[in-house]
Amino acid sequence: MIPFVPMPAFEYGRTDAVSPLIRRVIANNPGPFTFTGTGTYVVGRGEVGAGVAVIDPGPLDETHLAALLAAVEGQTVSHVLVTHTHRDHAPLARPFAEAVGAPVLAARPPARTVHTSASLDEEDDETFRPDIVLTGGERLQGDGWTIEALPTPGHASNHMAFVLEEQNALFSGDHVMGWSTTIVAPPDGDMAAYMASLDAVIARGFSTIWPTHGAPITEPGPFLEAYKAHRLAREAQVLARLAAGDRRIADMVPVLYAAVDSRLWPAASLSVWAHLIALEQTGIVRAAPGPAIDADWTLV
Numbered sequence: 001m002i003p004f005v006p007m008p009a010f011e012y013g014r015t016d017a018v019s020p021l022i023r024r025v026i027a028n029n030p031g032p033f034t035f036t037g038t039g040t041y042v043v044g045r046g047e048v049g050a051g052v053a054v055i056d057p058g059p060l061d062e063t064h065l066a067a068l069l070a071a072v073e074g075q076t077v078s079h080v081l082v083t084h085t086h087r088d089h090a091p092l093a094r095p096f097a098e099a100v101g102a103p104v105l106a107a108r109p110p111a112r113t114v115h116t117s118a119s120l121d122e123e124d125d126e127t128f129r130p131d132i133v134l135t136g137g138e139r140l141q142g143d144g145w146t147i148e149a150l151p152t153p154g155h156a157s158n159h160m161a162f163v164l165e166e167q168n169a170l171f172s173g174d175h176v177m178g179w180s181t182t183i184v185a186p187p188d189g190d191m192a193a194y195m196a197s198l199d200a201v202i203a204r205g206f207s208t209i210w211p212t213h214g215a216p217i218t219e220p221g222p223f224l225e226a227y228k229a230h231r232l233a234r235e236a237q238v239l240a241r242l243a244a245g246d247r248r249i250a251d252m253v254p255v256l257y258a259a260v261d262s263r264l265w266p267a268a269s270l271s272v273w274a275h276l277i278a279l280e281q282t283g284i285v286r287a288a289p290g291p292a293i294d295a296d297w298t299l300v
Helices: 062-071 093-100 191-204 220-243 249-256 262-281
Strands: 016-019 022-026 039-043 051-055 076-081 104-106 139-142 145-151 160-164 169-173 208-211 285-288 296-299
Touching: 022 062, 039 062, 039 208, 051 139, 062 093, 076 093, 076 139, 093 104, 145 191, 169 191, 191 220, 191 262, 208 220, 220 249, 220 262, 220 296, 249 262, 262 285
Parallel strands: 051 076, 076 104, 169 208
Antiparallel strands: 016 022, 022 039, 039 051, 139 145, 145 160, 160 169, 285 296
16 A cells, blocks of 8 residues: 555645745645645745745646745745646746746656546646756756756656755655556656656655655655555556456456546546556557557457
């Protein structure tokens, strides 16, 4: 079992100091894919005149924009960082950056993606364009803080996590979430890339992980190992459903996710599809006529 931690008490729009260098403001956009809402992080001392970075400004919401501007009042915002271009993370970046006079930094946006399910918060903000494109390994500095850009593709092809070196902490975006496993939604999401990124994060030995959704992960070692084990177990379950005679994702999901809120089944279908694509690429399964979400899948 993944040792999820209950969300601590919070109020929408309130600025909470969660460590000596980190403050968090949560947007009022709760839902089945965002949990209690998007957590925007302000990195740096909260002193007048201090330089700070802001991570994942969040959805296009005037109330949240006002709350973020209040959180950085009297401070200099030097960097606006975006982990990826999904619409619960990226749309407010440009209005906020223009209001504070800071550049937006992120990985290059992916090509336009169209999901085959109902509308999800995993859809991209297609208008998003960073001022500075990050490729990974960049080190950004401010008053008492250093942030490293760490590529973590999988949930999204352009997913970039951010390392706070002074606290050996990771702002994980949606690569690792505090309340649920992560959706990997093709065609932009890639399960093989996700698992490789997860191994890379595990190897770093972080002390704390700050996800955009959910509580901080203060014991990342066992949490991440359980996170990985869950993915491997789900892959085994998909193979078992194929062995039992299921051929279509629509037949597998009600069985594999029987204990999960059915509102999440469209997203679950995408994750099953991602598992099958990865298995097809390694020659374990085949799809007819091709690896589409509505294909017939069989063991090789």
